[in-house]
Amino acid sequence: MSDVTPKYKGSVLRPLKALANLWREPATLPMEPRPAAPNYRGFHLNDWKLCIGCGTCQEICDNAAIRMVQIPDLPTDAKAGVKPRRPAIDYGRCCWCALCVDICPTGSLSLSREYIHVSSDIDSYFILPDEKGIHGLGFEKGWSKSETSDLLDHQRQEMECLPAEEALSGFGELVPGYDTQAAVLEASRCIQCGMCHEACPTGMNAPEYIRALWQGDREKAVAEIYRTNPLAQVCGRICTHACETACSVGRRGAPVAIRWLKRHAMDSVPPDQIREIAIAGKAEEPSGRRVSIIGAGPAGLTAAFDLAKKGHAVTIYEARSKPGGMMRFGIPEYRLPYHNLDADIDVIRASGVEILCNTAIGRDVSMAQIRGASDAVLISTGLWAARSARVPGTDHPRVLSAIRVLEAITQGEDFGVPRRAVVVGGGNVAFDVARSVARLQKARYGEVAMDVIALEDRDHMLADEEEVREAAGEGIDLFNSWGPKSIQINDGSIVALETVRCISLKDAEGRFHPKYDESTMVSHAADTVIEAIGQSADTSYLGKELVEALEWSRGRLKIDRAGRTSEPWLWAAGDMVEGPDVVHAIAAGHRAAASIDEVLAHMAVKPGNVA
Amino acid sequence: MRPENYKPVRHPPSHEYELYFGPNHPGIEGNYAIRVRLKGDVVQEAITDAGYLHRGFEKIMEERLWVQNVALVPRICVPDPVPMEESYARAVETLGGIEVPERAQWIRVLMLEMSRICAHLFTFGGNAATIGLYTNMFWGVTMRDLFLDIFEEITGARIYHMYITPGGVRRDLPDGVLDRLAAVLDELERKKPEFDDLFFENAVVINRATGVGVLTQAQALAWGVTGPNLRACGLAHDVRRDDPYLVYPALKFDIPTATSGCSLARMHVRRAEVEQSVRILRQVMERLRTVGGPVRAHLPNPLAWNVPAGEAYARTESSKGELAFFAVSNGGPKPWRIQVRGPSQMHGVQVLERILEGARIEDVAQIMFSLDACPPEIDR
């Protein structure tokens, strides 16, 4: 430890020391601005090609210096998560902290090495930065995105998954869902930009329920979810999550696990409470109008729920033994346990919807009867007819369709578990059937012998990545870029499926148009071939007369934007008119219900309808 | 320029009169003022008048996200901003139970000591100017500018670095910056004899500053004085040693003290502290060449970061004394309360008022500068 005491070194001659400075070099500084450091935090730069208009910079700005400005003529793409907005900076407020740069999900924003702006024009301090900088001088980037300075949390909370061996041993649910802590942490990754809101077919305001979960208010989250989705237990598990594709956080990291968060909200609130939340706001008085819905799949159930809440008397006619449609008979139990589906349907029933199962149109009740008893009819009967590639041999009885096999598994029917099977198709249905049958193979024969052949290459699979990965773990072999050529039959039994190399999948316009190299062939030994290439709608139950009366377009029922057909009393929704997807069917159910409700509001109440 | 609410006192025939020092008086530092009642040349009474700088830092912080405050805290002390960033970050880290990576701790010490040198250089200049020695001021500011170049290189800004953030620092050091800092330190040491010659061995300084504005150790302790002002009274108290933080325990440095407690003693302590800071910096630079790893802990998305509920007090030895942030979280995304213990509050208000009594008018500015108060620390 040192101690300092004042000391005096005086001398009469000391001032003369200054003379020494005469021989020093003058200290002269140039007038030009000195180049700023490579890391400098100067005026903003924004790469408009990278910027998606998410507005996160505006959110983090501590001085409210950033305002998102709508730019006409800029591309907008709700599916990809792009909004036609760009940040404008008010340099009267900006403090050049660069938090906007550090949080920017795309990395489009940076601060330049430019730091001089002198003007008496107050408007010149309010700029819309582009890649050229405030004066268009092309100053290079100063403070810009770096790995360490990134403020976003790019890593998703991990979701556990049953190990393959255990998964194969039955149809138990593969993923357990988040616990509360993981859910809150995952919810905290959300930047509330709302890209998901615009990307969701149902317009689910995910940021709202994510925020509620983050705040620990699960009931509020459930209420928010029920505003646009009455099948949330289902969607929280198997939704195709367009939201996550559009998620801004996913630009440079893993998108927020929006689907798993929805599931967490639904799993963590007791059923009674969910029912209470869901039915809140139901019309107190019955409207006196009757709506019949054919098909208890996602579209029909959604429309029924909406209409029942409006006070209409709703009856769903379902041909199968239980409601749910593809959600029950198409999606395997390990992805969507039946009791979760039942929980959603229970809420819909509790809203006052009557579901008549084992009631097929044309067999148990006629279309005319239904029409006579209803003010409006909605058909939502899905895509239950299977397509076949119709290559030689596909008429063999051991060439099965995926949808029939999945239905048989749900029903517990024996369809003859194959020893060696090949699934043709690269979508989720192909993997659903392959993995389901693999489980049965494991149980019956102790081993999995399953090939999946897909036209798509590995990077462009239609199926979800996790499906593909998990299937591989379960011992299913995937063969990419192969198309079915013929089925080899020996003594009446299938012995193999011949495949040819698919060299390209789409044409220049991006339309599906596979091209084959016929000289490259591979044979897959199998006793059963399962086709999972596509499905079509069977509308024969409508009856000849109605089919003739209705208008069609490209083989599908012609409907307006709300789902109304050319017959004013008939609406159609779901896979049968829009192609297969649960969440799109839910959205279509909402649109149809809104349209029906509007039409019913202007319709006189039939005598005898009021209960 | 007088404030509107200032009412001059009618001077009685006894030649008692009142002078208003500041807020933009050339002899006063920053934005606060002293009302001095004089009789002849001798100060009868001094009343500090703070409030010209009130931006309500503490209140604003409650309205901002935890991370957003990183951009606000350095403003609480312009000449010595880094300890603000450090204290705030450490308070948040304590609340959140966040481990700061080792490399970041070394970088933070580097920043802190550079900032101390800058602040002291600034004070040398200012102090000398109050007794008419302007060369010192130019030289001090010029020397400080060399450090600002290094700050600019590391943090992207010369004054408001906004570099230390909860969890570490915002980014790693740029390549080669340690070599350039070494050159600046060499330059500082080369210039040291000239500074000494101009100031500490200058008859004007010694005659004007010796025994002026004396603060006894008992007074200093009673009034809560910390930092160089306390050490100039002979008490070797230093937070870096007494309540160590970051990697200070691994560093070798002395705590300079003086005994007389006068203006000159305070400046001598600061001069010795600059030497110690250079010593620390050389050790830190040595370590930074070998210690690798991340510079920031993994933290949640700042827009939705709920810092666990609780209280934390994080103190740092700034160039003015014990600078501390007291942070209270109610488990939300924004602080529930932040209180800043600005060391200048003590020596800039109570102490100054006391030790000015009996001083001569020409020493007022000098005494005040030798205490090295930073007005925003008072107006928080």
Place this chain on the structure above:
Amino acid sequence: MSKAVREGFQQAREHLRSLTTVGEILETAMAFEKAAETFYSGLVDKVSKPMRELVRELAEEETRHFQLFADLRARPDVEAHVKDRIARPAADHKFSNYVHLPELGENPDDQSLLQYALARETAAAEEYAELASTAPEGPIRELFLFLANEELEHKAELEKRYYELVHSGGV
């Protein structure tokens, strides 16, 4: 290829051996298009309404082709060559198979209808390409090349419709 198609193939081969002039080839080609048009038109009322649009479109396409041939036949530069005799490859006269329309069944579905139409377009395209390869340089070769290309384009379009239809549910 179904059995019916194979049989038609045999018969047509015998018949086409006698065709040797450009004029006759054009006549056959026109008959080929006409027959298809008649076939599709006849199908319109048999199929269910959802498929009718497709059948009608196919018929319209054939009418357009027929008209194209008729217009070409009338052009003076082609007229000058209709009497030219050209060598024909003996084997694989694909399009002639379809002059004799095979059985498609009373109630074909959309997929088989498109499969059938595709096979026709393929055969026609190959036939014209072969003719072009044997025709002398000049307007007649150009004509066949043009026709081959026309059929190929139509086939590609039908193929896309086919895949879109059949693989619609491949998710």
